[in-house]
Amino acid sequence: MEIIQILxxxxxxxxxxxxxxxxxxxxxxxxxxxxDKWFGWIEKPIYKLAGIRNQSGMTWRKYAGxxxxxxxxxxxxxxxxxxxxxxxxxxxxxxDNMEATLSFNTIISFMTNTNLQHxxxxxxxxxxxxxxxxxxxxxxxxxxxxxxxIAFIRGLTSKGHSLxxxxxxxxxxxxxLLLPLALIVTLVLVGLKVPQTFxxxxxxxxxxxxxxxxxxxxxxxxxxxxxxxxxxxxFFGVNSAHPFENPSPLTNVIEILSMWCIPASLTYTYGRxxxxxRQGWVIFSxxxxxxxxxxxxxxxxxxxxNPLLNSMGVESAQGSMEGKExxxxxxxxxxxxxxxxxxxxxxxxxxxxxxxxxxxxxxLVEMMLNTVFGGDGVGLVxxxxxxxxxxxxxxxxxxxxxxxxGRKIESREMKLIAVAILAHPLIILGPTAxxxxxxxxxxxxxxxxxxxxxxxxxxxxxxxxxxGSGFEGLADNTPFWNITTGIVMLLGRxxxxxxxxxxxxxxxxxxxxxxxxxxxxxxxxxxxxxxxGTVLIIGALTFLPVLVLGPVAEYLTLR
Numbered sequence: 001m002e003i004i005q006i007l008x009x010x011x012x013x014x015x016x017x018x019x020x021x022x023x024x025x026x027x028x029x030x031x032x033x034x035x036d037k038w039f040g041w042i043e044k045p046i047y048k049l050a051g052i053r054n055q056s057g058m059t060w061r062k063y064a065g066x067x068x069x070x071x072x073x074x075x076x077x078x079x080x081x082x083x084x085x086x087x088x089x090x091x092x093x094x095x096d097n098m099e100a101t102l103s104f105n106t107i108i109s110f111m112t113n114t115n116l117q118h119x120x121x122x123x124x125x126x127x128x129x130x131x132x133x134x135x136x137x138x139x140x141x142x143x144x145x146x147x148x149x150i151a152f153i154r155g156l157t158s159k160g161h162s163l164x165x166x167x168x169x170x171x172x173x174x175x176x177l178l179l180p181l182a183l184i185v186t187l188v189l190v191g192l193k194v195p196q197t198f199x200x201x202x203x204x205x206x207x208x209x210x211x212x213x214x215x216x217x218x219x220x221x222x223x224x225x226x227x228x229x230x231x232x233x234x235f236f237g238v239n240s241a242h243p244f245e246n247p248s249p250l251t252n253v254i255e256i257l258s259m260w261c262i263p264a265s266l267t268y269t270y271g272r273x274x275x276x277x278r279q280g281w282v283i284f285s286x287x288x289x290x291x292x293x294x295x296x297x298x299x300x301x302x303x304x305x306n307p308l309l310n311s312m313g314v315e316s317a318q319g320s321m322e323g324k325e326x327x328x329x330x331x332x333x334x335x336x337x338x339x340x341x342x343x344x345x346x347x348x349x350x351x352x353x354x355x356x357x358x359x360x361x362x363x364l365v366e367m368m369l370n371t372v373f374g375g376d377g378v379g380l381v382x383x384x385x386x387x388x389x390x391x392x393x394x395x396x397x398x399x400x401x402x403x404x405x406g407r408k409i410e411s412r413e414m415k416l417i418a419v420a421i422l423a424h425p426l427i428i429l430g431p432t433a434x435x436x437x438x439x440x441x442x443x444x445x446x447x448x449x450x451x452x453x454x455x456x457x458x459x460x461x462x463x464x465x466x467x468g469s470g471f472e473g474l475a476d477n478t479p480f481w482n483i484t485t486g487i488v489m490l491l492g493r494x495x496x497x498x499x500x501x502x503x504x505x506x507x508x509x510x511x512x513x514x515x516x517x518x519x520x521x522x523x524x525x526x527x528x529x530x531x532x533g534t535v536l537i538i539g540a541l542t543f544l545p546v547l548v549l550g551p552v553a554e555y556l557t558l559r
Contacts, residue, residue, distance in 0.1 A: 002303075002331035006295070009253055009335060016261050017284065021268025027176045028150045028169060029273075039176045046171055057162025060505025063151055064498050066166040067144060071111055074140055078133040079107045082125075091126035092200035098124065105482035110137035112493035113145055113231060113375055115346050115468035116485060118477040120237030122215035127198060134233060135222050139182075142229030143173035145377030148497050149266055152381045155504025156405050157273045159512060163504055177262075178228060185224035185258055192251050194220040195244050219244055227258035230375040232346025232468045240336070240349040241325055252332050252349060259345040263373040266380045274405060278523035283383055286531045290372045291342050294362045299334040301359040307558040323354025334359075341366040344375035346468025353447075353455070353471040357555035360471070361547060364458055367465035368543045370424065371535055375466060381500050383531070385417055387522065388503070390534040394520055403519060406512040416503045420496040425542040427491045428464045431484050432457050432546070440480040446473040450557065454550035459485060464492035 026033045047055075058066065081088065082103040086096050098106065102118055109116045110133065119125070125134065147169040154163050190196050195216045202214040219235045223245050226232055236242040246252055264284065271280020302324075305316030319330040328336070333350040340347050341363035352363055366372050371383045392409050395402030402409040435441025435456050445452040455471040462469055463485040470476070476485070521527060 002299075002329065005331045006299070006335050009256060012253075013257060013260055013264055016257070017265050017268050020261055020265035021280070022272065024146075024177065024262075024265060024269045025272040027172050028147075028164070028269075030164070035176050039172075042175050043171055046175070047167075050167070050171075052167045052171075055165050055168045057160070057164055058166060059161060060151075060155070060163055060501045060508075063163045063166045063505075064501045067148070067497070068494065070166075070170065071140075071144065074137065075107050075111050078111070078137060079103055081129055081133050082106060085126045085129040088126065088128050090128035090131070090198065092198075093126070095124065095126045095129075098129075101479045101482040102477060105486045107133070107137075108486040108489050109468065110134055110231070110233065111141055112466050112489045113141035113229070113344075113378075114463060114466040114489045114493070115226070115231045115233030116463055116470065116489065117233050117237075117468070118482055118485075122217070122236050127217055130222060130235065131218060135225060138222070138225045138229045138231040138233070139174060139178055142178060142225075142231060142376045143170055145230075145375055146173050146177070146262070146266075147377070148501065149377030149380045150269075152384065152500055152504045153270050153273045155501075155506075155508040156384070156407070157275070158508060161509055163501070163508060178225065181228050182221070182225045185228060185254065186221045188254060189220040189223055189251060192254075193247050194223060194251065196220040216244070223255070224258065226347060227255045227345060228262065230259050230263065230343050230345040232259075232340065232348075234347060240347045241351070243327075246349055249328060249332060252328055252336065255347070255349075256332075256336055256339050259343050259347065260339050260373065262376050263343050263379045266377065270380060270384070276523055279405070282523055282525075282528050282531070283380070283387065285525070285528045286535075287371070287373050287379075287383060289528070290369070290532060290535065291338065294342065294366055294372065295335065295338040298338055298355070298359045298362040299330065301356045301362075302330050302334050304356070306356060307555075320354075320356050320359070323351035325349060337363055338366070340469060341467060342372040342374075344370065344379065344465050344467040346462065348469050351472055352458070352469060353473040357451075357551045357558060360454060360458075361551035361555075363469065364454070364461055364547065364551065365539070365543070367461045367467050368425075368428070369535055369539045370465045378466070378497070382420075382496070383535075385420060385500060385503070386535050386538070387527075387531050388413065389417055389421070389538075390527070390530045391520060391522060393534065394530060398520075400518065400520070403513055404507075404522060406515065407507045407510045408513060412506050413503050416499045416506070420499040421538060423491065423495045423499075424464060427488050427495075428457070428460050428543075429546060431460045431488055435460070435480075435484070438480075440478070444475040444478060444481060446475060450550055450554035454554065457546060457550050460488055463488040466493055 026035055082098040105118055151163040196218055197216055199216055204212050206212050222235045240246040267280045267284040271277040303319040306320045324333045336349045373379050374382055388404050391402045391404045445455055455474045458471040459474055
């Protein structure tokens with residue numbers, strides 16, 4: 001029965017890929033279609049108010065520059081609100097201003113689509129800050145990732161010198177995609193008993209006669225965009241394990257599909273742009289096959305139970321339920337864990353710190369690879385990066401200049417791809433080593449031994465992959481952790497974005513090469529296997545040693 005639950009959710013996702021992917025294609029194709037009639041009346045005054053008169057295409061440098069400058073402005077405005085929220089409106093609970101280093105970490109976290117939280121949402125932020133900063137950045141950071149994917153796809157599939165217009169894409173991503181979807185999901189969640197109110201904290205009397213404060217607020221609207229935007233920051237400190245954020249198995253499935261649908265559907269959008277739908281299905285198949293392997297690992301590991309309790313003869317027919325909600329059980333907890341780290345969302349419905357050693361290794365590995373669907377936009381771009389690398393390696397093996405979608409892959413593209421690939425493990429392993437070497441880092445570890453190494457490794461992996469989930473046993477709200485993870489989140493977001501936009505800008509200017517009998521095919525199952533192999537080989541070479549020191553060693557000691 002549990003496996004059937006999982007298969008039904010996966011089946012529903014597969015049914016959503018084509019219609020949603022087609023809709024996203026029409027939004028960004030820049031060809032006249034019905035979405036112009038539906039949303040053009042909203043966008044025209046936005047363009048006028050923002051002073052956007054020139055909507056012509058941009059070079060990759062101008063596109064990247066516009067993206068970075070827009071994000072800087074949003075960061076500055078958000079930081080100011082966090083530092084002054086005490087005197088701003090919609091603060092019925094009188095929450096104080098956020099501390100400086102925590103404000104730095106929080107604003108970077110949400111602008112980079114990471115949503116790592118070193119604070120508890122219901123006690124650390126006013127309603128105004130939750131909406132004007134957190135929810136605002138959940139939209140803008142998600143759209144930033146989506147338009148990067150669209151620009152990259154244009155670079156691979158179109159001819160000329162333009163990747164499109166960033167500001168036009170940015171507005172369309174909000175008005176035509178995320179806002180309508182978020183409105184629909186919000187209304188559904190409200191109908192399923194998720195709170196949506198501006199009322200202050202509710203005071204109730206318990207059975208014992210004591211008073212208890214129950215936090216409420218505009219929860220449903222935040223929950224909808226945190227999943228659709230693969231953001232993950234919770235309104236409450238325990239995130240989607242909280243019964244107000246995620247009250248039932250049905251809301252759990254809705255939240256899983258919400259964070260999974262856009263990253264999965266973008267593969268179909270890619271196929272539409274390439275005018276060869278098999279190209280999109282190759283990427284989708286590679287992602288799904290990797291996902292199924294990781295999902296199986298976490299499900300069967302948690303189903304087998306806690307190794308320590310098993311060795312004591314404790315009944316474990318339900319599996320390892322420590323840190324999990326009874327209303328979800330093993331199946332929906334394992335699926336949520338696999339999806340939230342595959343799609344780099346970071347929301348959690350169970351505590352990853354209490355997963356079994358091999359179960360806890362699954363979210364770690366998914367974030368390290370950062371290609372198993374990935375976050376909105378960036379996951380597709382990362383997988384296409386590995387596809388280009390796979391073509392390059394295959395070309396070297398047969399002594400032929402590699403080509404991808406009719407464009408020759410040469411040294412400039414490979415240098416930029418090397419930067420993106422090498423930056424990811426560097427900003428994970430370097431800070432992890434620093435934290436384990438210093439008292440400032442080690443003092444936050446709450447579990448000694450191998451699990452403590454996993455706690456530190458998970459924090460920096462989550463930051464670099466812009467995921468945001470954590471092994472919540474780590475005491476991470478200190479200046480050391482706020483600053484170091486903030487820097488890692490910045491590098492993890494923008495180094496790869498800028499490098500891969502450079503790849504797209506280089507490819508879009510190249511002459512198209514006609515396909516011949518010697519052209520290496522990239523639209524069949526053989527290429528799917530080659531892409532998966534490339535991802536796993538690069539991942540193993542860079543991360544296997546540190547995994548052996550953490551979750552693998554912990555697993556072996558418990559055997």
